[in-house]
Amino acid sequence: MKLQRRQVLSLAAGAVSFSALPRSAGAQAYPTRPVTLYVSYPAGTATDLTLRTLASATEKHLGQPIVVENRPGAAGVLASQQIATSAQPDGYSIVQVPLTVFRAPFLRRTLYDPAKDFSFIVGVTGYVYGIVVRADSPFRTFQDLISYAKAHPGKISYGTNGPTSTQHVAMLQIGRRFGIDWLHVPYKGGNESINALLGGHIDAVADVTVWAPQVDAGQLRLLVTFGAARTRRWPSVPTLKESGFDMVATSPYGLAGPRALDPAVIRTLHDALRKGMDDPAFRATMEKLDQEPWYLDSEAYRAYAMAEIAAQKRLVEEFGLRQE
Missing domain, CATH: 3.40.190.10 (Periplasmic binding protein-like II)
Structure with a gap:
């Protein structure tokens, strides 16, 4: 049966709208389920308490629960290495990245490259030493x-x-x-x-x-x-x-996901976490634990990471700390 020109145009327009719908809906849907935040140190530590408070303060802005899972080990490197090597880049697995993650590859063989295997989301805080x-x-x-x-x-x-x-x-x-x-x-x-x-x-x-x-x-x-x-x-x-020694050592950390995370997902996570960092409960926890906010947006945090990776390499070489 022959279709009239008007019918063909109508069907074509419908096909275009239908094909565009899943992409738009998919982009707007994230997140559709809970996000897991992996903490690199044991439960009850200052890091754990800080990030649990941040997760709670961020959930209402993200629209989904943030489940905290402690994954200590290897001087804070275990959790990040597992995310870098096995997590799907879908935004549902994020991890706290301590400074040791940038140092470890120069100390011993690791399964990840800190310059390539993370999508940096936001800088959070550091420690009082x-x-x-x-x-x-x-x-x-x-x-x-x-x-x-x-x-x-x-x-x-x-x-x-x-x-x-x-x-x-x-x-x-x-x-x-x-x-x-x-x-x-x-x-x-x-x-x-x-x-x-x-x-x-x-x-x-x-x-x-x-x-x-x-x-x-x-x-x-x-x-x-x-x-x-x-x-x-x-x-x-x-x-x-x-x-008499012009040095600052606060070992700042932030949150990241595996490489190839969609920029739109990074932006969603960053924006929600940024609002969480402004929450009075989070600010109160930071003060109680003697920590200062160290907010960096995604691009600034990535730039910091690249500079710090180079600095850690120099320190390991300077003091002969290589363990292999």
Whole structure:
């Protein structure tokens, strides 16, 4: 049967509209199910508490639940490596990317390339690092500790949560800057190193604020912090920069997905997370945990990552930290 010209045009127009519909609807549909946020450290840690609060604050803007799953291991690298190598680029699996993810490929063989295998979404925050000693220690200031360490090579021992951790690398840099030969004692975690310090087995601990309760209780003395400015909680404690070493070490982190994530999905996630970061509950959690917001949009976070990858490569080579 012959179709009239008007019927042909009508059918053609309908076909165009029908073929365009799924793409438009698909782009607008994300997300249609819960998003899983993989946290690189155990439940109950400051990182975990921060990101759980952010997930809760972000859900109402995203329109779907954000399920937090802890995937600790390999000094914070395990979760990111698994996302980079096995997650689908559909926006339903995102991960916290700690600084160790940028350092690890230069320390040992990894299954991912940090410059190629992530879609960077948003920068979130960093940590407060500091050096603490026992309250009865003769070292009342950071300068006291440095002076004694210089005069007595190899006599001062300090604990961190492991070799090639951010704390360890920072202490190597401090040692080189001041010409100090001191002894690094690695522990499995902050609680172990704090117990060792309280027990008199080591002289100092360099770590994130796992030491905060003991500092506030008067059991430990905080000598210096590693941020760009003094903390709100301990405003009398100087920074490294004020103490003669122009270095800031906050180990900032952000959130990313696997490579090839659709730019529209990245934008949706970024916009929702940005609103979540402005939520009063998230701001209150940050203040309670002595953290400062470190917001970077997707492009700025990617640019930071590329620069930091190069910087970590230089540090590993400078201090001969390669483990293979």
